[in-house]
Amino acid sequence: MSNETGAMRALTLRLQDEIFAIEAGSVREILDLVPITEVPNAPAFVGGLINVRGRVVPLADLRVVFDMARPEPDQDTRIVVLEVEIDGEPTIAGILADKVHDVTDIDAALIQEAPRVGMRWRPEFVSGVARRDGGFVIIPNLSRIFSVQGSRTAPSAEERAA
Amino acid sequence: MSKTILTIDDSASVRQMIVLTLSGAGHNVIEAGNGADGYSKAVGQPVDAILTDLNMPVMNGIEFIKKYRQHPMSKGVPIIFLTTESDDALKAEAKAAGATGWIVKPFKQDQLVAVIKKVTGA
Amino acid sequence: MSLPDPTETFRQEARELLDQLESGLLDLERNPSNADLINSTFRALHTIKGSGAMFGFTEVASFVHEFETTFDRVRKGLSPATPDLIAIALDAKDHVHTLIETPQAAGSEGESILQRLRALVSGKATPAVMAEPAPEAVAPTATPPATGKRWRLRFTLPKDALLYGTNPLLLLEEIRAIGPCEITVLTDRIPPLDDLDPETTYLAWQVDLTADDPAAAIDDVFLFLRDGMDLSLVPLTEESTVAEPANVADPLPASADSVADVSPPMAKRRGKAEAQQLTGVAEKSTSSSLRVPAERLDELMDRVGELVIAQARLTQIAAQSSDGNLKTIAEELERLSSGLRDTTMGIRMVPIGTLFSRFRRLVHDLSRDLDKQIEFVTTGEETELDKTMIEKLADPLVHLIRNSVDHGLEPAASRVAAGKPPTGTVRLSAVYAGAEVAISVAADGAGLDAARIRAKAEENGIIAHDAKLTDQELYQLIFAPGFSTAKEITALSGRGVGMDVVKRTIDGLRGTIDLRTKPGEGTTLTLRLPLTLAIIDGMLVRVGDGRYTIPLAAVEECVELPAEAISTSRGRNFLDIRGALVPFVRLRDIFNTPSEPDQYQKVVIVSSGDGRVGLVVDQIIGNNQTVIKQLSKLHTQLKAFSGATILGDGTVALILDTVHLVGMGQAYEDKFKAETTGRAA
Numbered sequence: 001m002s003n004e005t006g007a008m009r010a011l012t013l014r015l016q017d018e019i020f021a022i023e024a025g026s027v028r029e030i031l032d033l034v035p036i037t038e039v040p041n042a043p044a045f046v047g048g049l050i051n052v053r054g055r056v057v058p059l060a061d062l063r064v065v066f067d068m069a070r071p072e073p074d075q076d077t078r079i080v081v082l083e084v085e086i087d088g089e090p091t092i093a094g095i096l097a098d099k100v101h102d103v104t105d106i107d108a109a110l111i112q113e114a115p116r117v118g119m120r121w122r123p124e125f126v127s128g129v130a131r132r133d134g135g136f137v138i139i140p141n142l143s144r145i146f147s148v149q150g151s152r153t154a155p156s157a158e159e160r161a162a
Numbered sequence: 163m164s165k166t167i168l169t170i171d172d173s174a175s176v177r178q179m180i181v182l183t184l185s186g187a188g189h190n191v192i193e194a195g196n197g198a199d200g201y202s203k204a205v206g207q208p209v210d211a212i213l214t215d216l217n218m219p220v221m222n223g224i225e226f227i228k229k230y231r232q233h234p235m236s237k238g239v240p241i242i243f244l245t246t247e248s249d250d251a252l253k254a255e256a257k258a259a260g261a262t263g264w265i266v267k268p269f270k271q272d273q274l275v276a277v278i279k280k281v282t283g284a
Numbered sequence: 285m286s287l288p289d290p291t292e293t294f295r296q297e298a299r300e301l302l303d304q305l306e307s308g309l310l311d312l313e314r315n316p317s318n319a320d321l322i323n324s325t326f327r328a329l330h331t332i333k334g335s336g337a338m339f340g341f342t343e344v345a346s347f348v349h350e351f352e353t354t355f356d357r358v359r360k361g362l363s364p365a366t367p368d369l370i371a372i373a374l375d376a377k378d379h380v381h382t383l384i385e386t387p388q389a390a391g392s393e394g395e396s397i398l399q400r401l402r403a404l405v406s407g408k409a410t411p412a413v414m415a416e417p418a419p420e421a422v423a424p425t426a427t428p429p430a431t432g433k434r435w436r437l438r439f440t441l442p443k444d445a446l447l448y449g450t451n452p453l454l455l456l457e458e459i460r461a462i463g464p465c466e467i468t469v470l471t472d473r474i475p476p477l478d479d480l481d482p483e484t485t486y487l488a489w490q491v492d493l494t495a496d497d498p499a500a501a502i503d504d505v506f507l508f509l510r511d512g513m514d515l516s517l518v519p520l521t522e523e524s525t526v527a528e529p530a531n532v533a534d535p536l537p538a539s540a541d542s543v544a545d546v547s548p549p550m551a552k553r554r555g556k557a558e559a560q561q562l563t564g565v566a567e568k569s570t571s572s573s574l575r576v577p578a579e580r581l582d583e584l585m586d587r588v589g590e591l592v593i594a595q596a597r598l599t600q601i602a603a604q605s606s607d608g609n610l611k612t613i614a615e616e617l618e619r620l621s622s623g624l625r626d627t628t629m630g631i632r633m634v635p636i637g638t639l640f641s642r643f644r645r646l647v648h649d650l651s652r653d654l655d656k657q658i659e660f661v662t663t664g665e666e667t668e669l670d671k672t673m674i675e676k677l678a679d680p681l682v683h684l685i686r687n688s689v690d691h692g693l694e695p696a697a698s699r700v701a702a703g704k705p706p707t708g709t710v711r712l713s714a715v716y717a718g719a720e721v722a723i724s725v726a727a728d729g730a731g732l733d734a735a736r737i738r739a740k741a742e743e744n745g746i747i748a749h750d751a752k753l754t755d756q757e758l759y760q761l762i763f764a765p766g767f768s769t770a771k772e773i774t775a776l777s778g779r780g781v782g783m784d785v786v787k788r789t790i791d792g793l794r795g796t797i798d799l800r801t802k803p804g805e806g807t808t809l810t811l812r813l814p815l816t817l818a819i820i821d822g823m824l825v826r827v828g829d830g831r832y833t834i835p836l837a838a839v840e841e842c843v844e845l846p847a848e849a850i851s852t853s854r855g856r857n858f859l860d861i862r863g864a865l866v867p868f869v870r871l872r873d874i875f876n877t878p879s880e881p882d883q884y885q886k887v888v889i890v891s892s893g894d895g896r897v898g899l900v901v902d903q904i905i906g907n908n909q910t911v912i913k914q915l916s917k918l919h920t921q922l923k924a925f926s927g928a929t930i931l932g933d934g935t936v937a938l939i940l941d942t943v944h945l946v947g948m949g950q951a952y953e954d955k956f957k958a959e960t961t962g963r964a965a
Contacts, residue, residue, distance in 0.1 A: 035934070041922055051936050054593055058918045174297050175293040175339065217331070238449055238451075241449055257508075260448045268337035
């Protein structure tokens with residue numbers, strides 16, 4: 001996670017009013033918005049599929065996990081394609097970002113564990129929190145998020161129609 | 163100098179080993195999996211030496227040697243057969259059919275290179 | 285690119301040879317006097333021994349050696365190929381397999397197998413028949429003199445030496461390497477020009493050589509020529525003139541038994557060189573084929589897939605353009621890429637017969653172990669499946685066959701009492717059915733007892749006592765985890781590889797298991813698997829704003845949704861297709877499509893196995909070549925979709941899983957029937 005100088009090289013992005021940091025090593029590419037194919041009956045977290053250089057990649061929306069509003073995309077919206085481990089298997093997936101900032105070094109000393117109480121979200125989805133520029137940067141535990149969230153299915157239409 | 167060697171053996175692993183050994187020694191190796199295929203390759207291009215197994219399906223080594231020796235292209239081309247035992251009668255039969263020499267299996271890589279050197283000078 | 289490792293090639297080759305050996309032995313059991321079979325068995329042993337020794341598998345070589353010896357006796361008619369011999373040979377084959385694959389696991393069974401073999405072969409074992417490869421020891425042809433460092437070597441070559449590839453110049457070079465020499469050519473044997481045959485060797489040579497003790501080295505030089513040539517090596521003392529000793533080249537030490545015993549097999553060897561028809565599938569190893577690492581095939585497939593996508597894009601652009609040349613090229617490219625796709629798909633397909641032949645041994649052993657007479661029949665061996673699918677099917681099929689034989693087939697006595705032939709038949713078949721392949725295991729045994737299954741399911745808490753289940757649903761319970769209790773698991777059916785694991789594997793391949801049984805007559809289990817071709821012809825349809833692809837091979841026909849069905853009454857969702865009632869499902873409902881449906885909806889009728897269902901869509905767009913992309917773990921649980929594809933405009937479209945949708949239709953139909961019969965009663 002950190003390089004020799006004790007810092008985490010991360011891509012920072014904005015989701016609604018929070019800044020998130022994704023480990024730079026797991027980022028494959030950053031795309032402008034591309035057509036998203038909706039997957040019927042998929043969990044809200046991974047409701048879409050996109051084409052990345054001829055590869056079909058699932059598109060996830062972390063705003064679902066972090067209980068955020070999900071407005072329509074605008075010209076700042078980007079898709080970050082990354083490699084994440086789901087149940088031990090490396091998988092390529094994309095996440096929506098309201099805005100992508102930059103690749104920066106976050107001093108390891110500034111990263112703290114997420115507080116157990118008083119936090120808006122489930123602590124197991126947050127690897128850590130870092131202080132930066134007077135604010136906080138959230139480091140999500142992507143592997144955990146994808147493994148847990150991805151396994152939830154919306155009740156199928158058949159079951160509801162019955 | 164590089165020689166063109168034809169190796170005929172129904173065992174892909176033996177052929178592979180021969181190809182690796184002889185190309186490593188600078189030779190150009192052609193492969194065939196049985197006597198019939200070996201024959202068409204032997205008369206299809208100039209070869210400097212032939213290494214053949216005896217026990218093969220479709221056309222065995224002795225038959226190949228006999229047939230090949232009837233073809234004008236075979237004149238002067240050394241044929242080395244592979245044998246798993248010092249079976250003198252078999253050797254005699256192979257030689258009578260037109261073989262030049264033999265090498266006993268299992269053989270080491272340097273033995274193979276030496277035999278080829280012996281009959282081709284390279 | 286790395287060079288292949290010959291030892292690994294040997295292992296693969298050995299696996300093939302051992303399979304060939306096993307088939308041959310099983311065939312031999314039925315035809316013990318078939319000379320071709322005996323020879324091919326012998327040859328397989330011989331090759332394994334030879335190659336084994338070459339690649340350092342010395343234990344294999346020495347173990348097989350004794351077997352080869354025994355089979356040589358069989359080949360010469362000295363020993364018969366009895367079932368006992370075949371049984372030991374099969375065990376030996378297993379041992380060789382262990383020695384090659386997991387040598388550390390091999391114990392002393394090798395020795396005990398050899399002992400059984402020796403005991404069986406009455407009369408003395410004559411290992412001398414196949415002499416151990418003797419080291420190329422060179423015997424001196426002349427007594428080395430006590431003193432004297434100069435020698436005179438005289439030699440003539442056999443008449444056909446030149447013709448048969450001996451190069452005298454090379455021989456002379458080798459002699460020069462021994463020590464300084466003077467070479468004189470002796471021309472006295474050359475006939476007059478008229479009689480001269482340029483291909484006959486008339487020349488002789490005399491070499492005066494300085495060396496301490498060259499006898500061994502000289503023998504080495506003439507290693508291949510010793511018999512059939514004249515050679516003399518005498519010491520040259522200062523005063524001796526050219527002495528002409530008689531030819532002292534020793535005759536080769538003749539080993540009495542080797543000469544006597546070897547000639548008969550050579551006669552046989554010469555005669556029986558034609559292709560051995562009975563080795564069937566194994567014979568493919570001599571036909572022209574190429575071994576390619578699987579990853580390279582996958583790469584090729586990916587490239588072809590990308591090509592297809594790009595070509596679809598071009599076709600789309602051409603359709604919207606008025607450029608005639610562009611349209612022509614696009615059409616040509618479509619034709620070419622379609623052909624390329626078909627050829628590439630074909631490469632990964634392997635006939636299922638390769639799997640079927642493995643089972644012969646299984647059934648043979650089961651028959652022996654359970655003491656049941658079993659006839660094993662296979663059909664459809666040429667049916668081709670993707671290589672990876674075949675590998676995944678091996679274990680489930682083994683389990684299904686074991687179960688059929690173990691639980692399905694009754695012992696001979698019960699069969700006869702029931703008026704059946706004492707020999708039970710297990711029938712394994714494979715056949716294409718639209719976009720699927722159907723593999724069946726059928727046994728004419730006692731059939732499944734619905735009542736017993738029900739009782740057991742209730743006992744193990746799988747269903748409630750008053751649960752209403754159709755017979756089909758009851759039969760499917762045997763695949764439920766926990767159905768088999770510990771008592772039921774026989775040593776043969778094994779622990780841990782239960783029917784539930786079989787079902788899970790088949791589910792993983794997106795297939796289904798069909799069960800048909802008749803008490804007293806037998807049971808047939810049919811696995812239905814989608815043909816996982818990576819590029820298929822698809823029918824593109826629109827449901828709401830989304831586009832989906834349906835595998836064209838599964839599509840039977842397309843019709844308009846009749847006006848009366850358009851109303852969303854929960855009533856009968858059935859279409860009348862030429863007198864038959866076909867259930868239909870509205871994809872809009874399944875997909876929760878928000879927008880309003882089109883006025884005129886279409887129904888695409890798809891089939892899977894014996895079932896059909898109509899899929900109601902808003903629009904049928906057209907056909908296209910579809911490159912199947914797997915869905916990630918995040919979406920694989922959605923049963924309605926079997927994959928995704930990239931359309932010509934670059935967007936992603938989901939591929940519908942017709943097997944699942946037909947299943948839905950069936951379920952709806954069954955329920956409807958149950959309700960109507962209930963109401964009618």
